[in-house]
Amino acid sequence: MTYQFDRAAYERRIAWYRRARFGMFIHWGLYAIPARGEWVRSVEQMPEEEYLPFFDEFAAPDFDARAWARAAREAGMRYVVLTAKHHDGFCLFDTATTDFKSTNTPLGRDVVREFVDAARAEGLRVGLYYSLLDWHHPDYPHYGDRNHPMRNDPECGNERRDFNRYLDYMHEQVRELCTNYGTLDILWFDFSYDDMRGEAWRATELIDMVRSLQPGVVIDNRLEVSGEGYGSLATAHPAPFHGDFVSPEQMIPPDGIHGEDGSELAWESCVTMNRNWGYAADDHLFKPASMLIRSLVECVSKGGNMLLNVGPDARGAIPPESMERLAAIGRWMRLNRDSIVGCGRAGLPRPEYGRWTRNGDRLFLHLYDRPVGSLPIPEVGRDQVASMRYLATGAEVPVSTSWTHSDYGEILFADLGPDPCLPDPIDTVVEIRLR
Ligand code: H79
Numbered sequence: 001m002t003y004q005f006d007r008a009a010y011e012r013r014i015a016w017y018r019r020a021r022f023g024m025f026i027h028w029g030l031y032a033i034p035a036r037g038e039w040v041r042s043v044e045q046m047p048e049e050e051y052l053p054f055f056d057e058f059a060a061p062d063f064d065a066r067a068w069a070r071a072a073r074e075a076g077m078r079y080v081v082l083t084a085k086h087h088d089g090f091c092l093f094d095t096a097t098t099d100f101k102s103t104n105t106p107l108g109r110d111v112v113r114e115f116v117d118a119a120r121a122e123g124l125r126v127g128l129y130y131s132l133l134d135w136h137h138p139d140y141p142h143y144g145d146r147n148h149p150m151r152n153d154p155e156c157g158n159e160r161r162d163f164n165r166y167l168d169y170m171h172e173q174v175r176e177l178c179t180n181y182g183t184l185d186i187l188w189f190d191f192s193y194d195d196m197r198g199e200a201w202r203a204t205e206l207i208d209m210v211r212s213l214q215p216g217v218v219i220d221n222r223l224e225v226s227g228e229g230y231g232s233l234a235t236a237h238p239a240p241f242h243g244d245f246v247s248p249e250q251m252i253p254p255d256g257i258h259g260e261d262g263s264e265l266a267w268e269s270c271v272t273m274n275r276n277w278g279y280a281a282d283d284h285l286f287k288p289a290s291m292l293i294r295s296l297v298e299c300v301s302k303g304g305n306m307l308l309n310v311g312p313d314a315r316g317a318i319p320p321e322s323m324e325r326l327a328a329i330g331r332w333m334r335l336n337r338d339s340i341v342g343c344g345r346a347g348l349p350r351p352e353y354g355r356w357t358r359n360g361d362r363l364f365l366h367l368y369d370r371p372v373g374s375l376p377i378p379e380v381g382r383d384q385v386a387s388m389r390y391l392a393t394g395a396e397v398p399v400s401t402s403w404t405h406s407d408y409g410e411i412l413f414a415d416l417g418p419d420p421c422l423p424d425p426i427d428t429v430v431e432i433r434l435r
Pocket of ligand 1: 038043191249270277
């Protein structure tokens with residue numbers, strides 16, 4: 001039987017997600033203890049016996065899911081996605097399938113349970129990240145290539161590994177996540193590579209199970225692809241496991257993401273604040289808050305979402321550098337949220353001094369620079385404008401009357417006043433209501 005893509009059902013489940021625009025990614029696990037990023041076991045080719053001691057040390061005295069969720073909400077985020085299991089195979093939930101789980105560590109708690117409860121209490125949508133890769137499971141295949149993502153133990157071969165046994169285990173864990181934690185809004189699988197994609201994961205069977213347990217859940221596209229590539233969601237012949245959104249990693253696509261028929265696909269750029277997803281003690285190369293805010297605007301202006309990552313430390317705390325950035329983003333979002341949430345592409349050429357976003361007849365001009373003199377807005381005709389206001393204050397932005405030069409005809413100029421600096425040096429948002 002050929003698969004029939006139900007576009008109406010797709011549009012129903014993706015609608016909230018397209019409006020939400022801004023979420024928090026949380027990478028947390030045993031790797032917070034060595035504090036060299038979530039790939040530490042693979043990159044340093046650590047044998048299992050070097051990694052297991054972190055399990056007995058995982059006490060995380062400051063773990064407070066409510067504090068994470070509050071930080072996300074106060075930053076203006078609408079959803080949160082937590083690593084229920086990362087590539088190291090350590091589970092932050094109370095699974096019956098393995099002892100390698102947070103409830104058996106000194107912490108002794110079901111982190112996923114506390115996380116979903118906290119997120120809901122803060123009014124956020126809830127997502128779980130689940131790694132398809134598993135460096136802990138004895139049946140997951142390993143590779144000899146030094147630079148291969150599955151190279152985590154130079155000594156182990158692949159004899160006697162039964163991949164189907166791993167798939168049974170993986171499917172059962174996903175079933176538990178979809179059964180034991182109430183309504184999930186997002187499932188974020190990570191990731192496919194080489195010939196490990198699609199039916200290699202028994203993906204149709206997996207998706208059928210997920211959809212029967214969580215009919216409204218939004219799923220990423222990585223059962224089919226990695227962080228690169230759009231997958232068959234983009235084609236006229238989607239696969240049952242194509243997922244609901246495209247998931248570019250550490251990049252913002254230059255013109256958003258479109259299907260082969262030109263339609264706008266839902267997408268989400270996942271982005272770190274520094275250079276690692278998991279906590280890395282020596283990584284202080286943090287992007288400034290201004291860059292993160294403008295990246296969010298860039299995503300929205302191209303019809304996409306941004307999923308911004310934090311990596312709590314071994315105590316369970318979000319690092320201060322990350323908290324400072326979340327707070328700065330939150331200050332901007334409190335004043336300018338309407339230009340992000342519910343917004344998308346404006347359908348106008350990119351303006352000379354910033355970006356456009358749009359929500360219906362409300363256009364938002366995100367100003368990054370200001371010109372000498374009045375601000376030309378050639379994308380909008382003078383007679384289309386019902387009002388022009390600074391979004392942050394509601395103050396009127398007068399239409400400039402000083403430009404009547406015949407070269408410019410009836411195009412709109414805004415009078416930004418005598419101050420050569422913009423009110424918000426990061427992004428001053430001008431709301432233009434259209435007639
Ligand atoms: O969970 C986060 C990453 O751990 C995972 N996806 C996001 C959301 C991921 N990142 N990159 N990849 C998967 C692809 C593999 C990249 C690698 Fe490497 C290049 C693995 C080995 C070389 C990056 C650099 C990771 C270790 C060194």
